[in-house]
Amino acid sequence: MALRLAHVGLWVHDLDDALAFYTGQLGFEIREDVTLEEFAGYRWLTVGPPGSPDVAFTLNVPGPPLFDDETAAEVLRFVAPGKTGGFILNCDDCQETYEELRARGVDFQQPPTQQPYGIDAGLRDPSGNQIRLVQRLPLRV
Amino acid sequence: MAPLPPDRHLLRAKDLIDARYAEPLDVEALALAAHASPAHFARSFRRAFGETPHQYLLTRRMERAAALLRGTDHSVARICAEVGLASVGSFTSSFKRTFGETPTEYRAARPPAGSFAPLPTCVLMAWTRPRSRAVSEKTGVGVAV
Numbered sequence: 001m002a003l004r005l006a007h008v009g010l011w012v013h014d015l016d017d018a019l020a021f022y023t024g025q026l027g028f029e030i031r032e033d034v035t036l037e038e039f040a041g042y043r044w045l046t047v048g049p050p051g052s053p054d055v056a057f058t059l060n061v062p063g064p065p066l067f068d069d070e071t072a073a074e075v076l077r078f079v080a081p082g083k084t085g086g087f088i089l090n091c092d093d094c095q096e097t098y099e100e101l102r103a104r105g106v107d108f109q110q111p112p113t114q115q116p117y118g119i120d121a122g123l124r125d126p127s128g129n130q131i132r133l134v135q136r137l138p139l140r141v
Numbered sequence: 142m143a144p145l146p147p148d149r150h151l152l153r154a155k156d157l158i159d160a161r162y163a164e165p166l167d168v169e170a171l172a173l174a175a176h177a178s179p180a181h182f183a184r185s186f187r188r189a190f191g192e193t194p195h196q197y198l199l200t201r202r203m204e205r206a207a208a209l210l211r212g213t214d215h216s217v218a219r220i221c222a223e224v225g226l227a228s229v230g231s232f233t234s235s236f237k238r239t240f241g242e243t244p245t246e247y248r249a250a251r252p253p254a255g256s257f258a259p260l261p262t263c264v265l266m267a268w269t270r271p272r273s274r275a276v277s278e279k280t281g282v283g284v285a286v
Contacts, residue, residue, distance in 0.1 A: 007259070027160050029205065030223070033213035034255040039268040044258040050159060065267040 007046065008087065010057045011079045012127040015045055018059045021126050022047045025104045031056040049089060057087075079128045086130030094119040094135035101133075150175040151189045154182070155197065162201045163225040168194060202226060203239045210248045214255065217244045 012018035022028040028047040035043045048056035062072040078084050091097045094112045098121050102108060109130075110122035118136040125131060154175040158166065171194050172182035186194045202224040209220045221232040236244050 007261075023163075030209060031212055032254060032258055033215060034253075034258050035214060036255050036258070036260075042264075042268060044255075044260060065270070066264070 005055050007056050007058050010059055010125075010127075010129055011062050011075055011084065012059050012125065012129070013061065013076055013079070014126075015043060015059055015061060017126045019045065019047070021106075022057070022059070025101065025106050026125075026131075028057075076127070082124060082128050082130045084129065086132065088132040088134055090134050090136060092135065094121055094133055097121075097133055097135075148189050150177065151182075151186055154186065154194065155190060158194065158198045158201055162198060162205060163223060165225060165227075166198060199235060200239070203236060206232070206236060206244065207240065207247065210244055211251055212254050214253075217248075220244065 010018075019030070019033075023030060026049075028049050031046040031048050033043070033045045035041055045059045046056040047059065062075040063069070064072075067075065075084075098108065098112050101123065106123050107126075108121060108123045110120075112119045112121045112133075112135075118134055120135075121133045123131050123133065154171045157171060157174045168179045168183055171186075172179040175182050175186070177185060183193055183195075186197070190197060192200075206220050206224045209215055209223060210217075213220075215223065217233070218229050221227075221229045224232075226232045226235075233243050236242075236247070240247055242250065
């Protein structure tokens with residue numbers, strides 16, 4: 001059995017805001033973006049980092065028909081302060097990437113910090129999802 | 142510590158092209174990333190990678206444009222802007238030169254993106270399940286929920 005990661009869902013408060021952040025600031029690529037008239041204009045929107053062509057994030061605003069308005073608002077209340085998990089991106093040079101992303105207006109909660117496994121910085125997407133940026137130390141053999 | 146080989150800087154410019162193809166990159170900006178003068182940079186890039194920085198940038202843009210034509214319902218004009226090109230006319234001719242079809246022909250020859258969007262079953266079930274009220278109106282049978 002060989003399982004491979006394909007899509008990971010992210011809750012966001014607004015698709016266009018999320019798209020501007022993930023493509024314009026973080027440098028992700030649009031993988032799929034289609035509006036399906038047969039599903040009341042539901043927009044299937046996925047983005048992914050160029051370095052991981054097999055993996056994409058599906059961006060969704062919580063709402064009907066999966067959630068009623070109250071549940072949708074509750075989901076966003078958890079996303080906003082970063083309580084819904086997040087994901088980690090590896091990079092070659094954490095400091096350089098941090099400076100480049102900051103220059104593009106990315107909101108960092110933690111600057112690059114030395115950790116036993118490498119250098120790690122923390123940022124958030126506009127909805128509050130947590131993203132870590134990690135430069136791994138080479139493995140000692 | 143040994144000094145970085147000059148090709149490391151060229152690779153930085155190449156990575157910049159792959160990452161920032163959507164922006165109006167010119168040779169000056171790329172040369173800056175490679176710590177080289179524009180004229181020297183273009184020559185060294187070609188020697189190292191077998192094509193000019195401009196060709197490398199254009200092929201990246203074409204590769205992304207083709208992916209957007211296959212995977213999205215964005216208009217050709219929007220895709221042109223999304224890959225960092227200003228003129229739809231020159232985008233169309235570059236695309237045709239690269240792929241042998243215009244962007245519109247390329248898209249028309251492939252299944253529409255929506256027909257193979259991998260909507261998860263949970264999403265499909267939620268969208269295709271009839272609302273209770275609609276069912277009761279059709280069948281005339283009250284539905285208790």
